[in-house]
Amino acid sequence: MKLGGKVAVVTGAASGMGKAIAALYAKEGAKVIVADLNIDGAEQVAAEITSNGGTAKAVQANVAKLEDIENMIDTAVNEFGTLDILVNNAGIMDGFEPVGEIPDEKWDLIFEVNTKGVMRAMRKAIPIFLEKGKGNIINIASTGGLNGAHAGAAYGASKHAVVGLTKNTGFMYANEGIRCNGIAPGGVNTNIGSSIKNVSEFGMKRSQVAQSVMPKMGEPEDIAQAALFLASEESNFVNGTILTVDGGWTAAF
Numbered sequence: 001m002k003l004g005g006k007v008a009v010v011t012g013a014a015s016g017m018g019k020a021i022a023a024l025y026a027k028e029g030a031k032v033i034v035a036d037l038n039i040d041g042a043e044q045v046a047a048e049i050t051s052n053g054g055t056a057k058a059v060q061a062n063v064a065k066l067e068d069i070e071n072m073i074d075t076a077v078n079e080f081g082t083l084d085i086l087v088n089n090a091g092i093m094d095g096f097e098p099v100g101e102i103p104d105e106k107w108d109l110i111f112e113v114n115t116k117g118v119m120r121a122m123r124k125a126i127p128i129f130l131e132k133g134k135g136n137i138i139n140i141a142s143t144g145g146l147n148g149a150h151a152g153a154a155y156g157a158s159k160h161a162v163v164g165l166t167k168n169t170g171f172m173y174a175n176e177g178i179r180c181n182g183i184a185p186g187g188v189n190t191n192i193g194s195s196i197k198n199v200s201e202f203g204m205k206r207s208q209v210a211q212s213v214m215p216k217m218g219e220p221e222d223i224a225q226a227a228l229f230l231a232s233e234e235s236n237f238v239n240g241t242i243l244t245v246d247g248g249w250t251a252a253f
Contacts, residue, residue: 003028026055
């Protein structure tokens with residue numbers, strides 16, 4: 001097993017990419033904290049993992065709350081003895097608003113979840129990894145963190161920030177045995193669309209220009225396979241980089 005004996009925390013793990021990552025990690029031998037705001041969904045995922053012979057525990061976590069982030073990582077250490085892998089997957093979309101339309105409240109919420117939550121989880125994990133002399137962080141960014149046409153101003157800016165945070169962390173702690181990489185998924189069949197509220201017709205129309213050249217939609221399992229590679233020793237010389245997993249979409253521009 002590629003992750004035998006490892007302990008992983010996966011946020012946003014009640015559905016979509018997080019669920020697929022948690023299930024695959026458990027299949028490969030990791031003990032997994034299934035963290036999500038939706039505790040019922042998280043408990044269902046943990047139960048499925050357990051029924052398939054894996055080890056998992058569900059934890060309710062709103063990644064916009066510092067106490068929830070700290071609790072989910074403390075739970076990993078208390079339940080399983082340590083932390084080896086942190087996957088920051090939880091995220092929400094904007095309404096495709098360009099900068100001229102984005103209200104402060106939505107900007108702040110998107111950054112609290114998509115960026116500040118990622119930073120806080122990393123900050124909590126780093127002392128554990130420093131004490132161990134090793135650790136692995138995987139941040140789910142977005143092709144919207146590499147390009148300007150895949151969402152609105154707030155989502156794109158929040159994911160660009162995650163890309164920068166990932167690269168900085170990979171470099172800063174490279175000599176401490178800590179790796180930090182990101183995945184930039186393209187269009188993936190998940191329920192993130194349910195977080196889209198009050199869509200901007202102008203912004204959506206402009207974004208459709210880029211969406212029109214998307215070869216196909218991906219599945220959560222496609223992203224999980226990339227996350228497994230980054231979590232395993234097969235990628236031990238990969239650090240501070242963003243792995244684009246989009247079926248060739250952004251190769252067009």
